[in-house]
Amino acid sequence: MDDARTPPDLPSWATWWQRPFPDANTLLLHGRRPALVDSGFVGHAAETADWADARARARSGGRPVELVVNTHWHSDHVGGNALLQARGAAVAAGAPEAAALARRDPGCCSAEYLDQPVPAYSVDLALDDGQSLRLGDADWQIVRTPGHTPGHLALWQPEERLLVVGDALSDYDVGWVNLALDGPEAAGTALASLKRIADLDPRVVLPSHGPVPADPAAALAAAQRRAQRLVDDxxxxxxxxxxxxxxxxxxxxxxxxxxxxxxxxxxxxxxxxxxxxxxxxxxxxxxxxxxxxxxxxxxxxxxxxxxxxxxxxxxxxxxxxxxxxxxxx
Ligand SMILES: [Zn+2]
The missing domain is CATH 1.10.10 (Arc Repressor Mutant, subunit A)
Incomplete structure (x- = not known):
């Protein structure tokens, strides 16, 4: 819990929690609509939900987390959804994932395919590319970034130029792609998504694993080189x-x-x-x-x-x- 930290270049209304595997990093956005971006792995769901609710209440006038937004549905990003939903939060996710979850598609979360447990949750709000979403007190834009998964999305806050990138890249690598499940073009799709978010010229890139890159442009350029290698090989x-x-x-x-x-x-x-x-x-x-x-x-x-x-x-x-x-x- 004490490893929660706010990198110096994040605004005061955002709390960043860099977490070791198997949890994805978590971003809490305070304000009138407290929101959590990604909810960690099921094995630490109570820890995630307690941390988020306690911090949200302390920093948001007593309000708990009202909305959980998932960058994508892998187990390390959605494991706290069910618990937070049981406590009254809504869940927002990319439209393709929302549709599959509504159908109770057995392929949901690739949970069975990857043998990774995910407690059942539902999506209350399906997100489309370009959509604006109020998180905390700020408006964010949804940027569809398929590649690592088909439903993957990034979140862009244009005034502060913050970019939440999920597993599209990290400071040290590019997200893995599933050519068997998503087809041979998945690597090229990931590369196109990286080019698109690099064009936003973010001031801060917030990845789901590892530290916040010191140089966002360099991290995005390195990730594009890695993605090109996945395309070529x-x-x-x-x-x-x-x-x-x-x-x-x-x-x-x-x-x-x-x-x-x-x-x-x-x-x-x-x-x-x-x-x-x-x-x-x-x-x-x-x-x-x-x-x-x-x-x-x-x-x-x-x-x-x-x-x-x-x-x-x-x-x-x-x-x-x-x-x-x-x-x-
Ligand atoms: Zn993932």
Whole structure:
């Protein structure tokens, strides 16, 4: 909780919380309509909601969070939605996601595909490109930024030139793309989205993972170079996604016994799809993925257990027991 901080170049009505994996960073906007941008992972939903409500009340004349806005529906961005919604907040998300959630599409949140738990929520407000949205006391514009997911959006505050970019980029990388699920053009779509938000010339870029970039233009230029590489090297893009998905799976489970890694991977749709795109059997890919990540230091093997090496906060195992969207009521 004490790691909440406001970078010096953010206005006083915004509180930024940079969080380790598996939670996405969170932005709280105070004022007459307290709003939270992204709500973290389910394993820390109570912590997220308590933090946001307490800060919103303290800074917004006693009002709790009234609106949660999701940059996209991955589990590390929407895990607190259900709890905040139960407390009375509305949820806003990109129109394609809102439509799929309204249908209770089994593909919602890619939760089952990625094997990442998401508690059931609904979208009260579907957001379209160019739409204006009052968050706190300021008006923000919705900028559709498909690529990392088809429904991904960025939020732009033109007076302060603040840009919330979700997983479109971070200070150190570009968001992974899912060529199996979203098609071979997904990397090009991500690159086009990056060009579009770079043209806004933001003063501050707020990414969902890692620190606020010291130089927004440089971060956006670097992300475009990385996205171009994903376009030029589709196999590399598939590998990149697979590594990110496996690291996340290990983070939320506190690692896996190394003997269980292969059966776990072979049961995953994303692994089977990646193997097909990489012209390998799932068995070969599972082995290459783990071996390569251990060799690079992305995974650590200790006492017969595989762990993700990147910094991450522990998750109570019982919080992972959430039905897939196909079983949401
Ligand atoms: Zn994501």
């Amino acid at each position: 589709p196999d590399g893009a598939v590998w990149y996604g697979a590594r990110r998905i496996l690291a996340f799976a290990l983070m939320i489970r506190g690692g896996l016994p190394s003997a269980e890694a292969e059966p776990y991977l072979l049961a995953r749709a994303w692994l089977t799809d990646a193997a097909r795109l990489l012209r390998r059997t799932p068995e070969v890919l599972a082995d290459e993925l783990v071996t390569g990540m251990v060799r690079s230091g992305a995974l650590a093997l200790r006492d017969g257990r595989l762990y993700a090496a990147a910094e991450h906060a522990p998750v109570p195992p019982e919080t992972l027991r959430v039905p897939y969207p196909r079983d949401w009521t």
